[in-house]
Amino acid sequence: MPPLLRVEGLKVYFHMPRGVVRAVDEVNIYLNKGEIIGIAGESGSGKSTLALGIMRLIMPPGFIEGGNVYFDDTEVLHLPEKVFNSEYRWKRIAMVFQGSMNGFTPVYKIRDQIKEVLEVHGYTGDPDQRVNELMKMVNLDPSIADRYPHELSGGQKQRAFIAMALALNPQVLIADEPTTALDVITQTHIINLLKQLRKELDISIIFITHDIALMSMIADRMYIMYAGRIVEHADTADIVRKPKHPYTKLLMEAVPDPSKDYIKGIPGFMPDLARLPPGCRFQTRCPFVMDICKREEPRLKRVENSEVACWLYG
């Protein structure tokens, strides 16, 4: 069966006065039906931009400069905006944005805000009943919809926002750092909710986070992103047991883990994406840097069960 969503060679560039920032550069990812994939990387690696690119929500000075996005084998990146908006955005691909729990307008009740989404996208059924259904889906009491956002806790707000994303029965949900502002206990509840939604609604999820440990708890497959490129891709178990790219290894060591006595850092900085050096983008921080890394950029290559872009693997 072909993947539900396929991103090929996606390029999102920002045209800044200091140069062209290549935030997402020739990225390929795919998502199968019913799957949860993870995209991990530190801030500035381009993971949110990738998500916004798929949703076609890039604002100038950013532009989608190349690539294709296939949804069920239909190319959607170059569809007229009107068609994409009426048939895909929110209907088939919905997104929970970073910090979206603060995305509700404080002056309207949750119910009215979800009803507005239903109305704008031409929902034909009874909107009140749909809101109640959605609230139950995310394990909230329907009466909570009649509260104002400030009357909800952080976890409840995040649930309500997920309910809003699910309003039109999307097949794909992109969750961008959905738990970052929540405490760890609430975080597990939100993760459990996403798993439950996948099971009950047969929804596929793209989970974006900087927390590789959290990702390993939910994702079936993982993409590791660095400076606009995917540097490693494999099943979660393979990445966790046998990380290949030096960046993945360092990222895993930097995770605060209650069973470890240390937290390691990754010295150095991500390169300026407007002034990328020739060769590998990780060369400035890599402990294993070689001559070839400074000349030629490595491409993703199959190594055992993983795909990795690193000259260490020939």
Added chain:
Amino acid sequence: MSLGDIVIETKDLKVYFTKGGFLSKKSIVKAVDDVSIKIRRGEILGLVGESGSGKTTLGRTTIGLQAPTEGQVIYYNSKGISHLITPKTITKDIRRKLQMIYQDPYSSIDPYMKVYDALRQPLYYAGIRERAEIEEIIHKAFDDVGLPYELLNNYVFQLSGGQRQRLAIARALMMDPDYLVADEPVTMLDASLKGLIVEDLKKINQSRGLSILFITHELPVAKVIAHRIAIMYLGKIVEIGPTKRIMENPLHPYTQALLQAYPRLEPEARDKFFKVNVRELELVWPKSGCKFHPRCPFVMKRCETEEPPLKEVEPGHYVACWLY
């Protein structure tokens, strides 16, 4: 390193805020409720709790930025003389010895200042105005946090997040403090930087014998840096003890849940991770009894009416729970 005398002590400290009262119903928020802690010279106490648990308010009160509603904060200087710390009674000399660094390095320092000026200004107000002396102090602080002197002529906005947080630490160190409140100093930083800043603070603690109240919501971060850990929940300390004991033998159901809920890089841990049986936080605070009882998986009749006191269960390890 051995721990010395007490530097900061709070006695039955209470900080209440009144909310509403104009158009809405008046309510009292007990940000810090009956907290007694002691921090020794050279000790790092990790204060762990979720947002809204009152950990920042407690930190601010210990350096005299917030007036206590009841109870006391006492500071003992190097000669062992005690001073009562409140915003009214604190003197300039004592304020210098109690410093704080903040969560967000992007808003705690004016980005349009030169780095040198951002450091010179507090020294100026402290009465240090000789150029040579200023430079000596700044250089020493920069050495401690590993920043190159060349950055002194840059503007603050030119610095990266990690450099800014180091600058904030350097600024706090210039006054040669006895006690530092580090309020979520690594929360805003990337995973790659977290470990580096934590190591910096550890080194400074060892080389200067500085006492630190390290506020964080990440238990594993506290584990790495702190000698003792205090777990705070809705204004109360629910468990406090040596780091090793807290991690190996967490007693309070909240502490246990925190440890269990922390994601780990072990695919085998997945099932455990998903079995956290503590309910989500509601915005409604319990009116009586243990503050944790609406979420507690082991709740008993007694928990709903009586608030448990902190009880010593093993040497130095206290817990406030009726299970013990």
